[in-house]
Amino acid sequence: MSVTTAPPPPVRRRGRPGRTQFRTSLAGLGFMAPFLVVFALVFLAPLAYSIYLSLFRDQLIGGNSFVGFENYLQAFGDPKFWDGALRVAIFLVVQVPVMLVLALVAALALDSGRLHGSSFFRIGIFLPYAVPAVVAVLMWGFMYSERLGLAGNINSFVGFDLVTPFTQQWILVAIGNIVTWSFVGYNMLIFYSALRTISPDLYEAAGLDGAGQFRILWSIKIPALRGAIVIATIFSIIGSFQLFNEPNILKTIVPNLIPTYFTPNMYAYNLSFVGQQYNYAATIAIIMGLITAIIAYVVQLRGNRKELS
């Protein structure tokens, strides 16, 4: 979150060396300690263990042995891995912009103040965020179904197969729709909160200068949103690369359409919990983690550079 945000100003402390300073710095550490202990246990230790695992391999002969970067080489030549990676990349390039633009439009409409019952709209659009992925997928899965759901109703109404979410070419779109539905309100809220921090004085000054609505949007609102957009983009990128819940749950409804390596995350999951290939699964996870971190970093750099120019 704070990657793009300047840290709050440091605590100003009058020059009072000695006991008090020692006491407060001990207290600061004390407040941090519980978080740090658990953090080390559930973040740092598994991360280190993951890297360790990726450098070994269970072999028929010789048992568990150090293989250096062999697992990584195997992953780079693994068509199943690339298939999943390409799929989430396509998903990222299409779904994330669609979702963020929708969220932006909704936030600007809410902020324009010309909308009656804006708090109803705000909470209504945000509500899907509170729905667990499992329920979201079950709901949409039923609605997509040509036998049980709305898709079937629509098709029998028009008399031919107009809506067919459960086909090879539409399944990724179907998943994209579920993800968009779940998170568009969350992103809208991020944008909306950023818009609310704009001082009314600015609008007034712009009005005096004779700026129109479009000019205000372009010169005041969009620049004010830049940080929020960067944050939302980074979150969405991480989410896309981690895509797991939606396809994995949908797989139980349409097992034939979604292979076990549909996304890299599903591939890693199936490798370790179905195939017991822990070392290779850890390798896949680390590669995806690195790719995600690099792309998120680049987005952040670009976002910040624009801010300077």
Next chain:
Amino acid sequence: MSLFIIYSLLPLVWLFINSTKTQADLISTFGLWFSGDFVFFENVAQTLTYDNGIFVRWLGNTLLYVVLGAGGATLLATLGGYGLAKYNFPGKKAIFAVILGAVAVPGTALAVPTFLMFSQLGLTNTIWAIIIPSLISPFGLYLIWVYAADSVPTEILEAARVDGASELRTFFTISIRLLAPGIVTVALFAIVATWNNYFLPLIMLSEPNLFPLTIGLQQWNLQGTGVGADPIFNLVLTGSLLTIVPIVVAFLLLQRFWQSGLSAGGVKQ
């Protein structure tokens, strides 16, 4: 905007309508309107009693995970964020850098090794496998950090110090009140994260008695497919509805708090 709201609420309306239908009507009648027998209450009763009331058990588990996991996460984030905002201590910058760096690593990379570690510690298939990882909310830590820097004046802390109050006492009597909206926001998002948690229990638990609602519902849904299918789709839908009601109510009731907490904290420039 009306299109937006229809898009957002339509699935929920659909869910409610279809939780009033029998399994047969679910298939044979139009999905977006009430028709056939109205069996909502029968469905609820059946959901709660099916398989010796396992759904109630799952609900209880979910509540336990939420209270301990999200409650603990909120406490740790509040203490830590406050410590970061209001105290200087050696290694503060390094600590913050490490936390940020680790957050950039996707959860995927951690799932497998966490599972292996926990299984060696004998923690898999226990409630701790769910609760301990839920205790960390880096987003919550960050939110409180920004919030505390703004809303707890350093002068008050200095004054309390001069009066001889201990740091912990100052925190619990003064600071915690000033932090309240931030704490509610962090708690609410931690509750949602724990309530909706799917991946973690999926890998950690194999004992149905420990399942949270999310995994349980998925299990029921699985019953309807494959060999020897025994579909209970009406219960899956009614169960889904019952699962989202408490969380939706929590969001609606605490609206005022989390909206102000969010605009003051996480997304501030």
